[in-house]
Amino acid sequence: MDTLSEAPRKTKKQRAVLSCMPCHFQKIKCNHVRPCSACCVRGRQSKCEYTVTLEDRWFIEQAQLLRRLQQRRNFLEQRILTLLSASNKTIPVYLMPQIQQSDPSKQREKQIRSRNASRRSPTTKSTCRRAVQPKRKSDEQPQHPVQSSRNLHARFTHTERCIQSLVEVFSSDINGNRTVPFWLEQAVQIRASSPLLCAAIEATSFVLMGKMASDPKSTHAGLVRYTCALRLAGAALCENVRRLHDDVFVAITLFGMIEMYEGSSKDALVKHQQGGLDLLYLRTPSNHCNGIGHSIYADLRLSWILSAILHRRTFLAHDDWKTVPFTETNPRNNLHSLLDIAAGIPLLLRRIECAAQDSHPASPCSSQNGSEPTVEEQGTYLLQRFQEWRETQTVEALPDPIETLFIVLDDFPVFEVQDSASGTHRPRDLIYSNVSTCATTISYWAFSLSVPLGRSLTWRYQYACNICRSMRFCVQNFPFSLASLSCEHEELYCTIPHF
Numbered sequence: 001m002d003t004l005s006e007a008p009r010k011t012k013k014q015r016a017v018l019s020c021m022p023c024h025f026q027k028i029k030c031n032h033v034r035p036c037s038a039c040c041v042r043g044r045q046s047k048c049e050y051t052v053t054l055e056d057r058w059f060i061e062q063a064q065l066l067r068r069l070q071q072r073r074n075f076l077e078q079r080i081l082t083l084l085s086a087s088n089k090t091i092p093v094y095l096m097p098q099i100q101q102s103d104p105s106k107q108r109e110k111q112i113r114s115r116n117a118s119r120r121s122p123t124t125k126s127t128c129r130r131a132v133q134p135k136r137k138s139d140e141q142p143q144h145p146v147q148s149s150r151n152l153h154a155r156f157t158h159t160e161r162c163i164q165s166l167v168e169v170f171s172s173d174i175n176g177n178r179t180v181p182f183w184l185e186q187a188v189q190i191r192a193s194s195p196l197l198c199a200a201i202e203a204t205s206f207v208l209m210g211k212m213a214s215d216p217k218s219t220h221a222g223l224v225r226y227t228c229a230l231r232l233a234g235a236a237l238c239e240n241v242r243r244l245h246d247d248v249f250v251a252i253t254l255f256g257m258i259e260m261y262e263g264s265s266k267d268a269l270v271k272h273q274q275g276g277l278d279l280l281y282l283r284t285p286s287n288h289c290n291g292i293g294h295s296i297y298a299d300l301r302l303s304w305i306l307s308a309i310l311h312r313r314t315f316l317a318h319d320d321w322k323t324v325p326f327t328e329t330n331p332r333n334n335l336h337s338l339l340d341i342a343a344g345i346p347l348l349l350r351r352i353e354c355a356a357q358d359s360h361p362a363s364p365c366s367s368q369n370g371s372e373p374t375v376e377e378q379g380t381y382l383l384q385r386f387q388e389w390r391e392t393q394t395v396e397a398l399p400d401p402i403e404t405l406f407i408v409l410d411d412f413p414v415f416e417v418q419d420s421a422s423g424t425h426r427p428r429d430l431i432y433s434n435v436s437t438c439a440t441t442i443s444y445w446a447f448s449l450s451v452p453l454g455r456s457l458t459w460r461y462q463y464a465c466n467i468c469r470s471m472r473f474c475v476q477n478f479p480f481s482l483a484s485l486s487c488e489h490e491e492l493y494c495t496i497p498h499f
Helices: 002-006 021-026 037-041 054-086 093-101 104-120 123-132 154-170 182-189 195-213 216-237 246-261 268-283 291-299 301-311 319-323 334-342 345-356 375-392 435-450 457-469 471-477 482-495
Strands: 172-174 177-179 417-419 423-425
Touching (some): 037 216, 154 195, 182 195, 182 246, 216 246, 246 291, 301 334, 301 345, 435 457, 435 471
16 A cells, blocks of 8 residues: 555646737637737737746746756766666766665655645646746756757747847947947837737847748748738828827838838838828927937938938928937937938929929929029039038048958859940949948938939949949848948939939
């Protein structure tokens, strides 16, 4: 009877419930974030609650890993002891405690105590309690336990890791310190209060992770969330008050970034840019003086100006959009001073198109009084302002790019130039000291090329070649940064027809 009572009983091991309570009871797939995607789609974000926290779920996985490692260690030590005993060799000192632990009576008592403890408390709570309790000296493990699989506990933290990668990609290095854009940092923190913002951030993060890691599963997961975010954005834009909120503005901006990464359709990026400009115009400059609105306009102003040039939107040239978002604590830098001049390019292009189409005299594109400058005078004035801006920049503030010492032979697209003296040849690439200098220099070239008046074709060809020679530096050093993406779009504006 004693033998039967001491025999270990086979009990079914209960797994901890890691899904939220609504998904667990309805047996719906949950992505283990708060609020989860299933609750966001069904409009029950406030009911998305968990029985355990994210920290508890991580501790559970670590406790399971430690148990497996301890069992493996005990098995290997037993094998070593058996082999040493069979060969009549001296047992090492570090294996001596294991001989005491291998006593059958002590092992049996230890199993009975652990079995009784599991009966007194639920499995989930006991697992969490064992995970957070301090370990005894005999059970201490290194601070970074060896992971036997690359997918260890990734099921619960994959979303958080993708979002962290998104934040790291868009952070900038200023004097050795990594600075995260304020609008992105705040959006990540408040995403739990907005299903639209949550879906948009997750979609951008998963698509970015899929591109960087060449993981089609992550990309597909991001596109699924992107579809959900588009549906929520469509419903929000139908409400006059709701569409002016910051979360909608951030989501529309993130949609454009998703299209830069993925390119789901030919006109999707253009439509998102146009929608973002419409929303920016409706919000007025007063909503961009502080907070997320100020950060998303000031940090991404280069993209807004480029979109305005592409869609011929002229409202960014008004003084309110030039002065209101900038204060004494946040003054203009070299790039913003250049963007103040470039904001007048859309008006010039609209006047050129109206003149080419023989527009009606009452059209806003045409001159209504003799004091207004002509198209040629306006184009010459813009080029003169660009030239004056370049002359005011010192070598320390805006150093000139330098050529590489050799030509790299790899799979990067080859760029060749045509010279009347030497014929066709491949020039060396241009390199810059940092991404800010690269973005400012290429912006100056691209904006100058966007003015289709007053310069010779030789001058335009040289600037266009310089932009192409800078693409390797942008793509290889900052493949997914906003500056690199802006530079790639600036190259498209070099193809504006010249009249």
